[in-house]
Amino acid sequence: MSIHDIARADHACLIVHGPDQPGLVAAVTALITRNDANIVTLDQYSDNPAGGAFFQRVVFHRTDLSAALPAIEADLEKTLGPYEMSWRLTDQSIPKRMAVLASTSDHCLLDLLWRHRRGELSVTIPMVISNHTTTAEDVRSFGVPFFHVPSRPGPDKSAAEAEILRLLDGNVDFVVLARYMQILSEDFIAKLGVPVINIHHSFLPAFIGAGPYKKAKERGVKLVGATCHYVTADLDEGPIIEQDVVRVTHADTAADLQRRGADVERAVLSRAVAWHAEDRVIRHGNHTIVF
Structure with missing residues (x-):
């Protein structure tokens, strides 16, 4: 940044x-x-x-x-x-308010909190919301409020989404999904009314579902990467903010691919968040101009 x-x-x-x-x-x-x-x-x-x-x-x-x-x-x-x-x-003297939604994977979440503490992100973080409690202690160690909003099994996520909206309403300028493993409904996105940024491995849509790095290893991929984009009603098809890749070889295990992929995810997400916070990203249709 x-x-x-x-x-x-x-x-x-x-x-x-x-x-x-x-x-x-x-x-x-x-x-x-x-x-x-x-x-x-x-x-x-x-x-x-x-x-x-x-x-x-x-x-x-x-x-x-x-x-x-x-x-x-x-x-x-x-x-x-x-x-x-x-x-x-x-x-520019007023930092944007950024809420973070997370699940059990903590690499992107903790990286954002660490960069924020170091003064590398022009944001405040009023809260972290997670559907699990595994990261609660780590988040609070950064002095950031942690809220647990469980997501019940099944397609109906309306109760959880309503509680998240209640927490976010009027308190944030944008939201980051730091490996938040829940699909947000179109109604939730519309009611939220602020930009939402998501990060995911770039294997989509080729390796959809659980175990993408295992599937990538089985296919003998030569690159792993990550994509950061704005969230829209169309799953993983919003305007792309940033992408990056790293080369891998046949000698890398599935665990190696996951570790190296996590490194790329952290870097890509932090750059995208920084650019958004600095008003460097202009959305135009389904793509972006990044200055």
């Missing part, structure tokens, strides 16, 4: 996206200048300069930012309205 972007006072991040057209960059930079702000970083991308989509991320510094934000927002509405652009302005 880029440490210099974490919780910086008087720094704002502006995300702009919409139909590409002449004058957009000039309009945004002029707006920042006339509001007595100074651009720190500026990234932009157009998928087609002739009628395509335009994406931009600008980080700028403005003394007494919190007092100036209402005027800047009003200026953005007035300036970008004629261009039919969508925009989002965030105060």
